[in-house]
Amino acid sequence: MTAREEVLGRIRRALGEDRAEVPEIARDYRLTDGRDPGDPALLDLLTDRLEDYKATVVRCAPADIGGAVTTALRTALGEHSPGDVVVAPGLPAEWRPDGAAEDDGRPAVALADHAATVTGVSVAVAETGTLILDGSPLCGRRALSLLPDCLVCVVEAAQVVGGVPEGLAKVDAVAPLTLISGPSATSDIELERVEGVHGPRTLIVVLVA
Amino acid sequence: MTAVFLGIPTAPRGVGHLRGEESFPDAARGALRNGQLRANLGHATSTIRGKRAHVVGELTDWAQLREAGRAIKAATMARLDEHLIALEEQVTARGGTVHWARDANEANEIVTRLVRATGTTEVVKVKSMATQEIGLNEALEAAGIAAHETDLAELIVQLGDDKPSHILVPAIHKNRAEIREIFLRTMPGVDPGLSDDPRKLAMAARAHLRERFLRARVAISGANFAVAETGTLAVVESEGNGRMCLTLPQTLITVMGIEKVVPTWRDLEVYLQLLPRSSTGERMNPYTSLWAGVTPGDGPQEFHLVLLDNGRTAVLADEVGREALHCIRCSACLNVCPVYERTGGHAYGSVYPGPIGAVLSPQLTGVEDNASLPYASSLCGACYDVCPVAIDIPSILVHLRGEHVEAQTRTTPEAAAFRALSRAMSSPRLWRLAQRAAGLGRFLARGKPTMPNALPFPASTWTRSRDLPTPPAETFTQAWAREHGG
Structure with a gap:
């Protein structure tokens, strides 16, 4: 007998012949927040939650995204050469800092040579301060938002939803997804939270409204 | 119905870390004399209790989420075979390979064989309870393969040649000064002026592991959840070491207990709210990685999923004890337990300490091999109150005590x-x-x-x-x- 057959057989013996009907799951928790995506109160909540976890939030108008990204990078990196920044392949041209490199599918570890990354997001969850990146050209592959030490994510107002159920409903379950809530952190020493371990130590969110 | 009657084996002896060398009272006696340990535990558990209570209090629908979390797990267990078959089908359809392991020995053999096939002699690891349970690191070492733990706390435990004492924070028994001392002693090239500031210690770990991540060809992880209908696996973490392992190497091997499957994608909307608030006391943990099979051009191009029994089906056979399989490993029950707070995790002798360990370990091994654990509780019920999936731990403890007494052949x-x-x-x-x-x-x-x-x-x-x-x-x-x- 194969291990598969044996384990499945054990489960069937454990559960017995007469299996009871499985009741429907009552999903009477909050499925929506009641506010529409992009509601100003949701943008404030997202900002508050991101800042609580030591992310930086800068707000800008739709016409000023490129300028806001460039300013944020200068603040985080100081004077730097344009090639220190690498952006997701699908990032709109007007969001890109001048001279930034584009992730062209080079070996993932080569991304570690860059100081900062700029990506978009798929959806943002206000209540938990969570950005969801889905591996699309706008968000880039997973290593892109991981290896450079500074991550800049551009979030458009209409992408901001209230709670976790709304956020997960908007993404593709079989895409490579990364949920990011603040910079990399640890609570492993005396259960006190410290920001900055292996992932980006700086997270800047450019919130467009 | 019992597992013995049905011929369902428990986790085998002689492999893994589910059994202690001495009984709980004997092991606890030593721990209780260690004042430093009690101070460290008292400080850490009171910090996390406060944080958890704060973020749980923020959600007006916590009770409904908790009930949904319980109900989904109960429904999953009632059809566990069907969900595992669906999961296997989905993972396979998306380019992954699924392996089944009856027990720890078989899982260790499978992983060792898979690593050998890649030709590498070192792997990076994401913190995983399942691989600790089966003693995978020791099995790999015996096969000449070095397994590097990359979670900060696991690294502290590995470098200090120590044992984990908490599900979430395995080095909770060490304070910052002790951790600094371990780093100074064991990390090649560490700054001798390293301070005991947690931020500085985290930076030392970053520097120590960075190069290892970049050169690793094989990673081994556990899984917090696996969605049957889509084949999506989830790893919940904070530091980014998980993302490094799940993203950079060519080959990823995930070892997962069969009870970690959930039926639908929507079920994650419940657990991704319950788990972070209950474990680290955060609204959301910094990073959650979700993947289904293999994605061309993004992440590992070879993915293996090892489905592990190792006594879980024996637990499933017990209609009362089965609820222990609902555990999502948040460790909230450890942090509120008056017994755990005083003895620490080592006294339980198993990788699963605290209240959940006291009901899970004896069932995985058979109660005769962990007979003292069902008594390692005052039955105060604090664990049940904080459990995000409402496992009635005190009732299972009493049930197991009954089973232990029934099993006595000689008059005590x-x-x-x-x-x-x-x-x-x-x-x-x-x-x-x-x-x-x-x-x-x-x-x-x-x-x-x-x-x-x-x-x-x-x-x-x-x-x-x-x-x-x-x-x-x-x-x-x-x-x-x-x-x-x-």
Whole structure:
């Protein structure tokens, strides 16, 4: 007998012949927040939650995204050469800092040579301060938002939803997804939270409204 | 129905870390004498209790989420075979390979074989309870493969040649000064002026592991959840070491207990709210990675999923104890447990300490191999109150105590005592005599409210660690007779 057959057989013996009907799951928790995506109160909540976890939030108008990204990078990196920044392949041209490199599918570890990354997001969850990146050209592959030490994510107002159920409903379950809530952190020493371990130590969110 | 009756084996002996070398009371005695340990645990558990209570209080629908979390797990277990088959189908359709392991030995063999096939002799690891349970690192080491733990706490434990003592924070028993000392002693090239500031210690770990991540060809992880309908796996973490392992190497091997499957994608909307708030006391943990099979151009191009039984089906066979399989490994029950807070995790002898460990370990191994654990609780119920999936741990503890007593073939002193008590209590005459005899104990107490600790055996086994009140001068029946003339 194969291990598969044996384990499945054990489960069937454990559960017995007469299996009871499985009741429907009552999903009477909050499925929506009641506010529409992009509601100003949701943008404030997202900002508050991101800042609580030591992310930086800068707000800008739709016409000023490129300028806001460039300013944020200068603040985080100081004077730097344009090639220190690498952006997701699908990032709109007007969001890109001048001279930034584009992730062209080079070996993932080569991304570690860059100081900062700029990506978009798929959806943002206000209540938990969570950005969801889905591996699309706008968000880039997973290593892109991981290896450079500074991550800049551009979030458009209409992408901001209230709670976790709304956020997960908007993404593709079989895409490579990364949920990011603040910079990399640890609570492993005396259960006190410290920001900055292996992932980006700086997270800047450019919130467009 | 029991696993023994159905011929379902428990986790085998001689491999993995589910059994301690001594009983809980013996192991706890040493831990209780360690003042530093108790101070570290007291500090850490009180910090996390406060944070958890704060973020749980923020959600107006916590009770409904908790009930949904419980109901989804119960529904999953009731159709576990069907969900595992669906998961296998989905993972395979998306380019992954699924392996089944009856027990720890088989899982270790599968992983060792897969690593060998890549030709590498070192792997990076994401913190995983399942791989600790089966002793995978030791099995790999025996095969000449070095397994590097990358979670900060696991790294501290590995470098310190120590054992994990908490599900979420395995190095909770060490304070910052002790961790600094371990790093100075074991990290090649570490700055000798390293301070004990947690931020500086985290930076030292970053520097130590960075190069390892970039050169790793194989990673090994566990899984927090696996969605049957989509084949999506989830790893919940904070530091980014998980993302490094799940993203950079060419080959990813995930070892997952069969109870980690959930039926639908929507189920994650419940657990991704319950888990972070219950474990680290955060609204959301910094990073959650979700993937289904292999994605061309993004992440590992070879993915293996090992489905592990190792006693889980034996737990499933027990209709009361089965609920222990609902555990999502948040560790909230450890942080509120008055017993855990004083003894720490090592005393439990298993990788699963605390209240959940006291119900899970004896069921995975068979209660005879962890017989003292169901008694490692005051049954106060704090664990049940905080459990995000409402596992009734106290009831399972009592159930397992019953099972342990039933299994005794020889008469124990306790059983003899209770048999004598039962005889006395069913005869008014014997009962009065017994009460009068107990009243004689007052002479030993010499007017003190409790009896002396040094009573002769076998009474000493009770009084060594507990106060026995001095019997009253007069029983209730005697007082009633005196006042009411009965």
